[in-house]
Amino acid sequence: MYARVIGTGSCLPGKPVSNDDLVAQGIDTNDEWIVTRTGIRSRYLAEPGTLSSELGLIAAERALEMAGIAAAELDLIIVATSTPDFIFPSTACLIQGRLGNKGAAAFDVQAVCSGFAYALGIAEKFIASGSHRKALVIGAEVFSRILDWNDRGTCVLFGDGAGAVVLEAAERPGILATALHADGSQNGILNVPGQVCGGQVTGDPFLRMDGQAVFKLAVRVLVDIAEEVCAAAGIQTADVDWLIPHQANIRIIDATGKKLGIARERVIVTVDRHGNTSAASIPLALDEAVRDGRIRRGHKVLLEGVGGGFTWGAALLEF
Numbered sequence: 001m002y003a004r005v006i007g008t009g010s011c012l013p014g015k016p017v018s019n020d021d022l023v024a025q026g027i028d029t030n031d032e033w034i035v036t037r038t039g040i041r042s043r044y045l046a047e048p049g050t051l052s053s054e055l056g057l058i059a060a061e062r063a064l065e066m067a068g069i070a071a072a073e074l075d076l077i078i079v080a081t082s083t084p085d086f087i088f089p090s091t092a093c094l095i096q097g098r099l100g101n102k103g104a105a106a107f108d109v110q111a112v113c114s115g116f117a118y119a120l121g122i123a124e125k126f127i128a129s130g131s132h133r134k135a136l137v138i139g140a141e142v143f144s145r146i147l148d149w150n151d152r153g154t155c156v157l158f159g160d161g162a163g164a165v166v167l168e169a170a171e172r173p174g175i176l177a178t179a180l181h182a183d184g185s186q187n188g189i190l191n192v193p194g195q196v197c198g199g200q201v202t203g204d205p206f207l208r209m210d211g212q213a214v215f216k217l218a219v220r221v222l223v224d225i226a227e228e229v230c231a232a233a234g235i236q237t238a239d240v241d242w243l244i245p246h247q248a249n250i251r252i253i254d255a256t257g258k259k260l261g262i263a264r265e266r267v268i269v270t271v272d273r274h275g276n277t278s279a280a281s282i283p284l285a286l287d288e289a290v291r292d293g294r295i296r297r298g299h300k301v302l303l304e305g306v307g308g309g310f311t312w313g314a315a316l317l318e319f
């Protein structure tokens with residue numbers, strides 16, 4: 001049994017915030033530095049008080065509408081997020097409640113920017129086992145909440161948003177192969193090393209990153225895992241119709257595409273307009289390319305993420 005994508009949806013909060021808007025807000029940066037180093041020109045930032053579940057709910061409703069199924073039919077809901085509404089309950093349960101679904105398994109996955117690839121890989125295994133038939137997989141983030149706006153090396157890189165897919169059990173493909181990996185020894189190069197303890201925030205509640213270490217590791221693992229899932233499905237990486245890498249940085253995306261032999265025209269890029277939306281970046285890019293007609297039925301699409309942990313994951317699917 002294959003897990004087949006039957007609907008996609010996404011949500012971006014408010015209006016785009018340009019690099020010049022950040023300068024106007026007092027951040028010591030400039031458009032030229034950000035564009036040259038990252039390719040980012042703008043991002044969306046949620047209003048204070050807007051929660052991941054609210055963005056995820058809208059993306060989910062749009063994906064369900066495209067799929068043509070009711071929320072009540074879902075038997076699995078997985079949300080990938082590093083910026084959940086609460087410590088608990090899970091963002092998946094909050095979205096389930098708002099959708100009016102009762103009884104589906106619902107839980108969050110924490111794999112930072114690889115979260116959506118992890119959630120998709122998990123949902124695929126539930127469906128392939130025959131235990132579940134209709135799954136909603138969401139990546140939803142309000143990363144702006146965990147940024148240190150005095151750290152110009154990180155705050156200019158990220159944005160907020162959500163994306164979702166609906167999967168259905170089917171006898172024809174479907175997700176062809178998935179792979180998930182982590183190396184916890186690298187936890188220090190990208191993290192938010194804070195916690196809530198006795199009603200106080202302890203440690204450091206802001207995102208910290210060793211950008212150059214992340215860059216090197218990201219390209220290596222994105223190339224390796226793309227080759228792994230393509231080999232598992234019996235195809236060459238150059239045979240992929242569309243590559244949707246995690247949208248962190250155009251230089252990481254370009255270096256990965258080049259090493260895989262996938263031309264820039266076949267790589268979906270949203271980082272210029274969305275910034276890095278962590279677990280939301282892949283489903284946001286997927287939804288854009290499905291709705292504008294680039295990705296069509298029968299195309300082979302390779303999704304791959306990399307992020308804190310360190311984690312990386314990929315899914316190769318026939319759309």
Ligand code: ACO
Pocket residue numbers: 028029030033034037038113152153154156157190209210211212214215218246248249251252276278306307308
């Ligand atoms: N505007 C202007 N100047 C800046 C800014 C900014 N926003 N940020 C840093 N600088 C300055 C620094 O202060 C430094 O100045 P100095 O030389 O006078 O001290 C100079 O720019 C270089 O700083 P570096 O941190 O060494 O910059 P680097 O060239 O490494 O670029 C970047 C930083 C873009 C983050 C790069 O390391 C990179 O692309 N890393 C990849 C990591 C990434 O994309 N992470 C995203 C999240 S991780 C993920 O999703 C997997």
